Amino acid sequence: MNKELLINPELTARLLKDFIADEVRKVGFSKVVIGLSGGIDSATTAYLAVSSLGPEGVSGIMMPYRTSNPQSEKDALLVTERLGIEHLRVDITPMVEPLFQTFPQMDRLRRGNVMARERMVILYDQSREKSALVLGTSNKTEYLLGYTTLWGDMACALAPLGDLYKTQVYQLAAFLGVPPRILQKKPSADLWAGQTDEEELGFTYEKVDTLLYYMVDKRFTFSELEELGYKREFVKDVFKRIQTSQYKRRLPLIAKLSERTIDRDFRYPRDWGR
Amino acid sequence: MKIKVGLAQLKPSLGDLERNLELHLSLIKRAKSDKLDLIVFPELSLTGYFLKDMVPVVSLDLQASIIEKLKQESKGISIIFGFVEESENHEFYNSAAYLEDGRVIKVHRKVYLPTYGMFDEQRYFGSGERIRAFETKFGRVGILICEDAWHPSTSYILAEDGAKLVFFLSSSPARGIREGEQIGSAQIWERINRTTAFSYSLYVVSVNRVGYEDGVNFWGGSEIIGPDGQVVAKGEYLQEGFLSETLDLGKVRRARMYTPLLRDEKLYLTLRELERIYEQRAANQP
Numbered sequence: 001m002n003k004e005l006l007i008n009p010e011l012t013a014r015l016l017k018d019f020i021a022d023e024v025r026k027v028g029f030s031k032v033v034i035g036l037s038g039g040i041d042s043a044t045t046a047y048l049a050v051s052s053l054g055p056e057g058v059s060g061i062m063m064p065y066r067t068s069n070p071q072s073e074k075d076a077l078l079v080t081e082r083l084g085i086e087h088l089r090v091d092i093t094p095m096v097e098p099l100f101q102t103f104p105q106m107d108r109l110r111r112g113n114v115m116a117r118e119r120m121v122i123l124y125d126q127s128r129e130k131s132a133l134v135l136g137t138s139n140k141t142e143y144l145l146g147y148t149t150l151w152g153d154m155a156c157a158l159a160p161l162g163d164l165y166k167t168q169v170y171q172l173a174a175f176l177g178v179p180p181r182i183l184q185k186k187p188s189a190d191l192w193a194g195q196t197d198e199e200e201l202g203f204t205y206e207k208v209d210t211l212l213y214y215m216v217d218k219r220f221t222f223s224e225l226e227e228l229g230y231k232r233e234f235v236k237d238v239f240k241r242i243q244t245s246q247y248k249r250r251l252p253l254i255a256k257l258s259e260r261t262i263d264r265d266f267r268y269p270r271d272w273g274r
Numbered sequence: 275m276k277i278k279v280g281l282a283q284l285k286p287s288l289g290d291l292e293r294n295l296e297l298h299l300s301l302i303k304r305a306k307s308d309k310l311d312l313i314v315f316p317e318l319s320l321t322g323y324f325l326k327d328m329v330p331v332v333s334l335d336l337q338a339s340i341i342e343k344l345k346q347e348s349k350g351i352s353i354i355f356g357f358v359e360e361s362e363n364h365e366f367y368n369s370a371a372y373l374e375d376g377r378v379i380k381v382h383r384k385v386y387l388p389t390y391g392m393f394d395e396q397r398y399f400g401s402g403e404r405i406r407a408f409e410t411k412f413g414r415v416g417i418l419i420c421e422d423a424w425h426p427s428t429s430y431i432l433a434e435d436g437a438k439l440v441f442f443l444s445s446s447p448a449r450g451i452r453e454g455e456q457i458g459s460a461q462i463w464e465r466i467n468r469t470t471a472f473s474y475s476l477y478v479v480s481v482n483r484v485g486y487e488d489g490v491n492f493w494g495g496s497e498i499i500g501p502d503g504q505v506v507a508k509g510e511y512l513q514e515g516f517l518s519e520t521l522d523l524g525k526v527r528r529a530r531m532y533t534p535l536l537r538d539e540k541l542y543l544t545l546r547e548l549e550r551i552y553e554q555r556a557a558n559q560p
Contacts, residue, residue, distance in 0.1 A: 006453035015448060015491055018512060022486040026287075158489075267326040269488045271288045 002210040007168050009175030013048065016160045016172075020052040023158055024133055026274040031132035035123050035153075036060040036087070037190060038075030040173050040182055041137040041161060046079055047176040048160055049135055055084040061126055063119045066093040072190050075182050082179065088126065092118045112191035116152030124155070133157040141166040141205060144212055145238070146245020147197070154248065165209040203234070211238055275524075277412045277439075280305040280313045281496040281517040283509050285485030288322035291332055295320065295340050298355060301516065302347050310518055311412065315355040316443050316483040316496075317384075317420050318368060323445040324487045325358070329398045333360035336378055341371070348373035352410065354417065356443050358399075359383065365400040370417050370443050372410065380408045384419040385428070392447065392490070395421075407435035413523060420444040423466060423480075433474035434541060438501075438526045442467070442480040448493040448512075457493050460511065464497070472503030475529040475536055477521055484514055501529035 024032060032049050036042045049058045060080045064073050073089075080087040096118050100106055106114075127134045136156025138148055140163055148154045161169055166187070173183055187197040187205070198204050211230055214220040215238065220228070225235050251263060260266045282301045286294045298315065305313040317323070320340070321332045334341055334357055344353060352374045359369035359381060368384040383402025387395035405428050407416040416432030416439075423429065423442045432440050450458015463480070471478040477500060484494040496509040498519050507519040530536060 003453070007451045008453055008455060011457065012451045014512060015451070019486055019489060019491065023489065268328065269288060269324045269326055271324075271486075271488050272328070273289050274287060 001167060001206060002213070004213055005165060005167050005209055007164070007171050009172050012164070012168075012172055013051065013175060016048050017052040020049055020135070020158065020160055023271075024053065024057075026271065027133070029131060029133050031057045031059070031130055032135045032158075033059045033061055033123055033126045033130060033132045034135045034137065035119050036062050036076035036079055037137075038062075038069075038072035038079075038182070039185075039187060039190070040178065041139055041169060042076070043079045043178045043182050044169055044173040044176060045135055045137045045160060046083060046085065047173070047178055050083045050085060051176070058083070058085045059126065059130055059132060060085050060087040061123060062087060062089045063092050063122055064089070065091075065096065065115055067193055068190050069188075069193065071185075072188075075179075075185075078179055078181070082177075090122050092122070095121075108192050112189065113149045113152060115191060116149035120152050120155040127157075135160065136162070138162060139164055139166050139169050141209055141212065143249060144216060144245075145201070145208070145241045146248050147201065148248065150248045165212060166205040167209045208238060211235065215239065216242070275412065275522075277312060277521045277523070278308075278310045279479060279498070279519060279521055280308065280310045281479065281481045281498070281507075281509060282313055282315045282319070283481065283484055283494045283496045283513075283515045283517065284315065284319060285483065285492075285514050286319055286322040288487050289325060289328040289332055290322075291320060291334075291340060294322070295343065298344065299347065302344075302351060302353065304516065305518075306350050308518060310351060312352040312354070314441055314443070314479060314481045315353075316481045317356040317370070317445040318358065319355050319443075319483065320357040322487060323483075323492070324490065326394075326398065329358055329366050330360070333358040333366050335360050335362075336371075336381070341378070344371075345373055345376050345378065349376045352412075354441055354443065356419065356445075361400075366398065367402060368395065368399045368419060369402075370419055370441075372408070372415075372417065374410055379410065380417065382417040382419065384422055386421040386425050388421045392449075393421075405431045405435075407432050407437035413438055415439040415441065417441045417443065420446060423470070426470075429470045429474055433476060433536060434539070437476060438523060439477045439479060439521065440470070442478060444480070444482045445492055446482050448491040457495075457511070460493050460495050464495075467497060467499045468503045468505075471499035471501055472533075473535065475501040475533065476526060477501055477506075479521075484512060501526045502532075 034046050062076045096114050123134050134156045136159035139161045142148050188195050222235055354372050356370045359367040370382045371378050372380040385402040387399055387401050389396040407414050414436040416437035418428050446459055448457045467478045467480050479498050481496045482494055483492045493511055495511045496517055498506040500506045507517055509515045509517040
């Protein structure tokens, strides 16, 4: 791996542990809920949350669909057992099937989005029920590439992994003691059988993370990236993905009419008065 | 002369003046019971850092009751703290005040307001126009606020103006998590503190806050660096704390005897060359 992507996992774990504790507690909460997929991002998020709030402060919610890989649920369960956190299983099949039947021509991308948004509905309902904040599990690679569902898996109160590339999440996961079984399997959104992220994206995380690092963090120009050995086409493809998914990373546009418009000239931190 | 100084590495609540005042008063009480001479708080200690549109809501003029309260407290101990200052003309400054024996003896307005990357200070604050050392009962000292200290010219001016102690008040966000290294921004700060203390043979008392604001961490790690560039005291990273230490002005004297950099500094040469550069730049304006 490119050494620029190597992190100090102990320091990172500490910063994120304190981040969760501070931002959860100062808004009057002491608990979080996390959607557990059995994958590395949600497992890592759960390990961080437990280090921060203790096992009593974390609930893992497993929300399989009938075609989900049964191994995913086993891996999610393993996380809850290792961490000693409470868990809840909510099968989303009976909730999403009626919509799929209403629109039988729905392709798998639409279906995937519906599933991601159904899971959001369940997490936010549990959040209310348990007086807990929703912890997001998206990482920086996904955010930048737009490899996420708007108002679906992106919906959360706090996103502890949002400034770590996927390859950095692995380093953190290994440090936190996430079970090797979860570290070793191929990343997958598990929206349909046999889906893997890298196959769907068309490149490996390691390759794209290094490019993203130079392009986004270091602001190399296209020609400087080519000098590093990246093919022009790949650079342009990745840039296009970032550009076209920009809308996902922002709140809806508000038409400017008054003298003080929300988020344009009405600017307050979210931790306003906290 | 020996000075017992306390560094209050606190975690202010963002925009909550009352709560932050209570925090200041409790730490001042502690410092008094420890018989300290001086307590130093970080940048914007009374208000928190990423205030945005709250700036005019939490601003204080020097007659404000909160400042009055702190002035009263300074009858037993000297106090340096950070706040949003509102001038008579309703300009807002990121300021630090030095209180001694019930009076405000100095207000430093932050000169270099970072407005790049994650920072947006010039949108909200006016910038200060003065960098000056001043007399206290502990001798001549200077105050800089955060980014001020990243400009080597500021410490140079304070040293030439006679400061033997400089106070760096900051709200420095943590960034940089590279393998085998500590927090990136902390490493830069620590280099600056050591270099400044050594180059000008003076004490650097650097106070940084902790806590999070909108996901941004402030890393703490307050420290005192002696005039030989060596660490005198070091606070914890990432947690609230109170660091106290005795400063010995004899150490400044000894450092200046051993390495008389300041004695040999050619102020007129620096001034002449800077004037030449300034004139040339002005002449070359399109």
